[in-house]
Amino acid sequence: KPLEDQELDNIEIATSLPSLIANEIVEPTSWTLEYKLPISILGKYTNVAKPAPGIKWKANFYKCGDKTSHPHWLTWSFVDKPNPNFHSPGFFGILAFE
Known part of the structure; x- marks a missing residue:
């Protein structure tokens, strides 16, 4: 089941790439990605506690x-x-x- 818009708004994302990449990057590229997923989202869809x-x-x-x-x-x-x-x-x- 896809996440709701409000849930998506609560996920924090940081990346070293631009937010929109119009054309495929064809050369070797190093990049980073971090995200913070609130445990409340997991708790809504699974039987998991903090x-x-x-x-x-x-x-x-x-x-x-x-x-x-x-x-x-x-x-x-x-x-x-x-x-x-x-x-x-x-x-x-x-x-x-x-």
Whole structure:
């Protein structure tokens, strides 16, 4: 289910790229992306409570660029598989809450 506009407005995003990229960037490019997702959004769609300090979750984050002139894939926590297969919990990284 897509998020509602009000929920999207509560997600904070910071990136080193422009907010709009009109044409595909074809040369190798380094960039950063950060976002802050309120736990209340997760709580609305799942049975999750606010994690206490010290709680650890396993997760991974992905960037899929399979529909570009230079197909590429990126993971936050390295996935050691010969072909893209991101649904591999054994390779998830640790999110530690403070």
